[in-house]
Amino acid sequence: MSYDLVIRNGTVVDGSGAEPFAADVAIQDGRIAAVGRVKDRGKQELDAEGHVVTPGFIDGHTHMDAQIFWDPLGSCSCWHGVTTVVMGNCGFTLAPASKEKRLLAVRSLERAEDISRAAMDAGIDWTWETFPEYLDVIDQLPKGIHYAANIGHSTLRTWAMGERAFEQEANDDDLRLMKGQLRAALDAGAIGFTTSRATAHETMDGKPVASRLASWDELRSLARVMGEAGGGVLETTQDSDARSPDPQLRRLAQQRLESLALDCGVAVTCGAFPFRGMRDVWTAQLDGCEAVAAAGGKMFMQTHSRGINVILSFRTQLPFDKLPLWRDLRALPLEQQRVKLMDLPYRQQLVQAAEAGHYGHAVGGGEARKPDWDRLYVYDKPLPPFRSVADIAASLNVSPVEVMIRVGLETDFGALFMQAMHIYDEADMVDIMRSRHSVMTFSDSGAHVSQIMDSSIQSYLLAYWVRERQKFTLPEAVRMITQMPAEAWGFTDRGLVRTGMMADLNVFDAQRLMPDLPQVAYDLPAGGKRLVSRSQGILATLVAGEIVHRDGHHTGALPGKLLRSRRIR
Ligand SMILES: [Zn+2]
Numbered sequence: 001m002s003y004d005l006v007i008r009n010g011t012v013v014d015g016s017g018a019e020p021f022a023a024d025v026a027i028q029d030g031r032i033a034a035v036g037r038v039k040d041r042g043k044q045e046l047d048a049e050g051h052v053v054t055p056g057f058i059d060g061h062t063h064m065d066a067q068i069f070w071d072p073l074g075s076c077s078c079w080h081g082v083t084t085v086v087m088g089n090c091g092f093t094l095a096p097a098s099k100e101k102r103l104l105a106v107r108s109l110e111r112a113e114d115i116s117r118a119a120m121d122a123g124i125d126w127t128w129e130t131f132p133e134y135l136d137v138i139d140q141l142p143k144g145i146h147y148a149a150n151i152g153h154s155t156l157r158t159w160a161m162g163e164r165a166f167e168q169e170a171n172d173d174d175l176r177l178m179k180g181q182l183r184a185a186l187d188a189g190a191i192g193f194t195t196s197r198a199t200a201h202e203t204m205d206g207k208p209v210a211s212r213l214a215s216w217d218e219l220r221s222l223a224r225v226m227g228e229a230g231g232g233v234l235e236t237t238q239d240s241d242a243r244s245p246d247p248q249l250r251r252l253a254q255q256r257l258e259s260l261a262l263d264c265g266v267a268v269t270c271g272a273f274p275f276r277g278m279r280d281v282w283t284a285q286l287d288g289c290e291a292v293a294a295a296g297g298k299m300f301m302q303t304h305s306r307g308i309n310v311i312l313s314f315r316t317q318l319p320f321d322k323l324p325l326w327r328d329l330r331a332l333p334l335e336q337q338r339v340k341l342m343d344l345p346y347r348q349q350l351v352q353a354a355e356a357g358h359y360g361h362a363v364g365g366g367e368a369r370k371p372d373w374d375r376l377y378v379y380d381k382p383l384p385p386f387r388s389v390a391d392i393a394a395s396l397n398v399s400p401v402e403v404m405i406r407v408g409l410e411t412d413f414g415a416l417f418m419q420a421m422h423i424y425d426e427a428d429m430v431d432i433m434r435s436r437h438s439v440m441t442f443s444d445s446g447a448h449v450s451q452i453m454d455s456s457i458q459s460y461l462l463a464y465w466v467r468e469r470q471k472f473t474l475p476e477a478v479r480m481i482t483q484m485p486a487e488a489w490g491f492t493d494r495g496l497v498r499t500g501m502m503a504d505l506n507v508f509d510a511q512r513l514m515p516d517l518p519q520v521a522y523d524l525p526a527g528g529k530r531l532v533s534r535s536q537g538i539l540a541t542l543v544a545g546e547i548v549h550r551d552g553h554h555t556g557a558l559p560g561k562l563l564r565s566r567r568i569r
Contacts, residue, residue: 003028003042004545010048010507014497015055015482017475025053027503030545030559035497046547048507051539054478055495056083056145056504057458058485060269060439061235061302063087063113063447064147065094066106068138070123070525072558074145076455077445079534079552080515083504083543084563085445086489088150089235091196091211095134095151096159096181099126104158104165108209112201113447116528123525131185135562143560144548146504148489150235151185153195153211153222165210166203170218178218179225186226189564191489192233192267193226195219199240216256220264227265232565233489234266235302238273243281250281254288261297268292269488272301272438274428282432289437300488303432304442305461307424308452310368311379311531314413315520316450318404319368319376323357325350334413341405354401368451371419373400378407379418382514383464386418416518430471433461433480439488440480449530456515459535463514474510490565503545512537 003026012023012035024038059077064087068074077085087093092113097105109115128134131151138149157165160177170178182193201209226232241253261268272282285301292299312318314334320326329337329350341347359370373393377386393400407415433440445455458481466477486495494502518531534552541549544559 001040003033003038003040005044005046005542005547006038006040006042007046007048007053007505007507008038010051010053012497013052013054013475013478015479015495017479017483019475020052023053025497025505027542027545030503032497032499032501032503035499044547046507046540048539050509051507052474052510053497054081054506054508055482055497055501056506056541056543057081057481058084058441058489058491058495059443059445059458059481060086060441060485060489061089062443062445063089063092063109063115064445065092065149066109066115066120066124067446068141068143068147069125070119072142072144073554074143074147074560076453076533077443078145078541078549079538080456080459081506081508081535081538081541082145082445082458083506083541084146084148084491084494086148086150086191087446088152089194089444090198090201090237091152091154091194091209093131093150093152093155093194094124095128095131095155096185097155098129101159101162102126104162105155107158107203107205108154108201109447111204112196112209113444114449114451115447116449116524116526118526119524119528121526131181131190132188135185135188135190135564139562142558143562144554144558145543145560146563147560148191148491148563148565149189150192150194150233151182151190153193153214153219154209156181157210157214161210166207166213168213169215175218175221178222182222182225183229186229186232186565189562190232191563191565192235193222194235196237197239198237201237220260223260223264223266231265231267234260234268236268236270238270242285243275243278247280250284254284258288258292258297258299261292261299262295265297267298267300267488269300269302271442272303272432273422274303274307274425274432276423276425276428279425279428282428286432286435286437293437299437301432301435301438302442303429303438303440304454305429305433305440305457305465306454307429308421308454310419310421310451311453311518312368312376312417312419313415313520314408316529316531317368319359319371319419320350320354320357320401321368322360323353325353338409338413341409347402347405350405351399351401355399369419369421371400375420375423376400377418377420379416379517382517383460383468389417430465433465434472439485441485449524451531453518453531453533456533456535459513459515462510467510467513491563503542505542506538507540507542508538510537
């Protein structure tokens, strides 16, 4: 007999956390048919000598909802070994919404997640209203990776309530509509329900996103619908109270989440972040997960491997863009900006304006914010350490603003800068990632496309935390991005290199794997720009048994599927 494909001579890191072992992996009909010494030939063979073979990576927190319509590959996640993503997080989805009322739905995505309205208008053929209809459309799209879809609370509200969703609590009729549609979505295969209570989430016109108007009772009654339907994952952004300096408020916020999980029978998940000085917050979150587990429920935290950074450049955004003098400059084509920047008296005015400027408040995660020069770095190589702009400015005895201008000019405006959004405690970051109650997943891939580049958190984990810093073994880290998210979201047929599992696999050189520096690309529908990041060291990524990427090049295969959930508890 022969197999469809045999991966030979690789070292298998199987996703369970077990020690690596030498083995061939045989694939038949999209699934793993044998792991070990494989004598029979494959119709196709892949030599993995010197490479590790792992399950495809699973990312539970993306915003691919719009991008899936114009990008069949699932970039940039697909270039970092990700083969399954969950989309529709933080309450923002494209259904339910009729074509006529779609603007209410995309209003939140546009600001809160930085997904361009023009790209959505040009790239999406809106043919659905209900969530089940939307799933049927997704099902038919060509896909290079697998997708599971959440239904979002903000969108559910605007569908049921129209403009009132941005202003009011739901009345009985609204709630009845929402519950019915949520149940229909879950029955059709939505993997979960998502919401946001984060004050950072605003619409384009500065209003809170619709889910923030919901009462806690509304959220509970929707969670109960999930429980009745058999469960599912309820994702919520962290409540502002959860970070309050008042321990009583923090405890109440935590208890609300725990009771959602236990009383409503849903798996609750939200982010846990290693902000410096906030160890109490995330330890309480992880302890809460333990308590919920002990009581028979399920709750897990999501974290990431890098810390959220805003990417800045002359080609995308700078912190100074909204300051009056800079606004005029930045409205010009880059070549004219260059000419103006060479005019030294004018440049001095720009420096002063940036130093003394009044910076508005940034929302939505990725908007540029007031520079903190010690935490603003020249991002000129894929992995840390990076030099801060403050450091360079001190060594040259010039203003940090002048440093950014010089670096911009010297690199034909190609230079990137990285601005940390928060002060992170590195040891805490490792502790959170290591917890059995957290999943390393928070790429936000598909969102913040011109502002942040976190589609590479998986390759970053393996390159930086495993190889450079040796905080995790390769098997530990691979498990964090395969079996653990598979278990968290109830993907029972993937996340391990085992016979019978889906043949979603990565073959990579563990000594070479790393993310590339982001680049600015103009590949959105209607010519919009975004940051893209590829990787080095991945020989092949297989999806459902087919090689989709080889040495970073798409083979033409598009075997990805919509994963409709069977309900999980
Ligand atoms: Zn999100």
